[in-house]
Amino acid sequence: MPYLTREEIEAFEPDPLPCPGVTAIGHARRVMKRSGNWNANQQMGRRWPIGCVALEITQRCNLDCTLCYLSENSEAVRDLPLEEVFLRIELIYRYYGRNTDVQITGGEPTLRRRDELLAIVRKVRALGMRPTFMTNGIRATRALLEELATAGLVDVSFHVDTTQRIKGYASEVELNEIRQTYIDRARGLPLSVLFTTTVHRRNFHEIPDLVRFFKANAGVVRTASFQLAADTGRGAHGGRGDAITPDSVAKQIEAGAGTSINFEASLIGHPACNRYGMCLEVKGRLFDALDDTTFIGRMLSATAHLDLPRNDTASVIKSFLWWLAANPRHCIPIVKWAARKVWRMREELVAARGRVNTISFLIHNFMHSGALERDRINACVFKVMTADGPVSMCMHNAKRDHFILQPISVRTPDGRKYWQPLTGKMRLNPDVAGDVKPEQHGLKRLKGLARQRLLARRSA
Numbered sequence: 001m002p003y004l005t006r007e008e009i010e011a012f013e014p015d016p017l018p019c020p021g022v023t024a025i026g027h028a029r030r031v032m033k034r035s036g037n038w039n040a041n042q043q044m045g046r047r048w049p050i051g052c053v054a055l056e057i058t059q060r061c062n063l064d065c066t067l068c069y070l071s072e073n074s075e076a077v078r079d080l081p082l083e084e085v086f087l088r089i090e091l092i093y094r095y096y097g098r099n100t101d102v103q104i105t106g107g108e109p110t111l112r113r114r115d116e117l118l119a120i121v122r123k124v125r126a127l128g129m130r131p132t133f134m135t136n137g138i139r140a141t142r143a144l145l146e147e148l149a150t151a152g153l154v155d156v157s158f159h160v161d162t163t164q165r166i167k168g169y170a171s172e173v174e175l176n177e178i179r180q181t182y183i184d185r186a187r188g189l190p191l192s193v194l195f196t197t198t199v200h201r202r203n204f205h206e207i208p209d210l211v212r213f214f215k216a217n218a219g220v221v222r223t224a225s226f227q228l229a230a231d232t233g234r235g236a237h238g239g240r241g242d243a244i245t246p247d248s249v250a251k252q253i254e255a256g257a258g259t260s261i262n263f264e265a266s267l268i269g270h271p272a273c274n275r276y277g278m279c280l281e282v283k284g285r286l287f288d289a290l291d292d293t294t295f296i297g298r299m300l301s302a303t304a305h306l307d308l309p310r311n312d313t314a315s316v317i318k319s320f321l322w323w324l325a326a327n328p329r330h331c332i333p334i335v336k337w338a339a340r341k342v343w344r345m346r347e348e349l350v351a352a353r354g355r356v357n358t359i360s361f362l363i364h365n366f367m368h369s370g371a372l373e374r375d376r377i378n379a380c381v382f383k384v385m386t387a388d389g390p391v392s393m394c395m396h397n398a399k400r401d402h403f404i405l406q407p408i409s410v411r412t413p414d415g416r417k418y419w420q421p422l423t424g425k426m427r428l429n430p431d432v433a434g435d436v437k438p439e440q441h442g443l444k445r446l447k448g449l450a451r452q453r454l455l456a457r458r459s460a
């Protein structure tokens with residue numbers, strides 16, 4: 001397996017802007033072709049120039065997950081100045097343009113001031129991009145979600161799972177009580193609701209039950225994302241073992257869905273990184289929506305230019321009907337496909353009086369920080385925006401301290417100064433903090449393995 005060496009990881013730089021005259025989508029197409037991942041079902045370079053870009057607005061968190069991807073120094077890093085967050089939003093726009101999915105994340109983003117959160121969402125929306133809020137849900141009250149939705153938030157993604165060690169909840173099934181609370185908080189808001197679950201050795205067997213729970217809430221939950229545990233970051237849990245692979249997780253999802261799901265019809269970048277499937281939910285039963293790979297590939301290609309906002313079904317239907325009216329040759333294949341689906345779902349459709357929901361399943365396969373596969377890093381579709389440009393999330397996690405401990409150049413009324421991540425103070429020179437030892441931050445600002453090490457030393 002061609003892994004990047006430690007030297008290559010250390011020398012790795014953020015992506016430069018595409019060359020003048022090359023569009024973001026054209027650049028993505030080149031990347032997919034070069035990496036051998038270009039075919040009729042590939043969405044990158046056809047519909048999207050990027051899967052999504054993470055905007056880390058804080059490194060702090062109110063949990064201490066056993067599989068956390070943050071660094072042992074993260075908790076001691078001050079929140080980026082708002083001006084720098086705005087610059088990074090503008091940078092995302094310069095790289096990828098309108099409709100880019102921007103994940104507002106951290107750490108836990110609700111730890112930032114509410115007025116700043118709202119300003120960040122507004123800024124993303126003002127540039128015509130799609131803000132997604134990634135939260136563990138603890139501080140995401142109904143009032144906050146309402147304000148964020150009014151500010152232009154498109155998706156809210158709740159991360160809930162057993163890696164969070166929430167007292168009184170020993171299994172994923174028990175955690176459904178918390179998930180249900182979050183679903184009820186978001187119900188009725190113009191937000192697309194996602195749930196993220198980290199898959200690890202101790203919850204792998206619970207995936208089918210989880211999928212049944214999401215299916216029962218398909219009217220509100222639009223996407224269930226399963227992220228495979230990766231040995232990266234400060235988490236104390238370690239690797240995932242050999243049994244957890246994108247294939248084995250897909251099988252577990254299918255077991256809970258009660259149907260086979262075609263994860264080949266809509267491809268997002270490298271197949272070893274991402275799997276995507278979509279089902280139609282009718283009267284509590286799921287039906288694979290993308291089971292015809294060739295037809296779906298043709299449709300996705302033909303409609304790649306349409307703007308289809310996830311949180312606005314009416315506008316999706318309207319855009320699609322306008323497109324169909326202008327492209328009548330697609331009518332017959334679509335009617336045939338729809339007739340087959342309706343026939344298969346006929347009993348449920350009658351019982352549900354025609355009500356259909358969609359629910360998508362995503363599998364994301366992050367890499368071990370010591371085993372970054374060159375071709376996947378090169379074809380990465382999930383980036384983090386840094387001060388100097390976007391970087392693959394797997395790469396960012398493998399050298400997080402390099403990015404988060406770097407002083408940030410800021411223009412002030414008194415000239416250029418450098419914001420220091422560990423103090424939050426401005427200095428005249430850009431000195432990079434030397435060898436930072438997590439233990440120097442003290443117990444209050446320590447999480448993960450470093451915290452455990454310090455506690456063990458104190459009790460010895």
Ligand code: SF4
Pocket residue numbers: 269270273274364365366367376377379380381382383392393394395
């Ligand atoms: S973040 Fe990692 S796993 Fe995800 S698309 Fe990029 S390289 Fe692949």
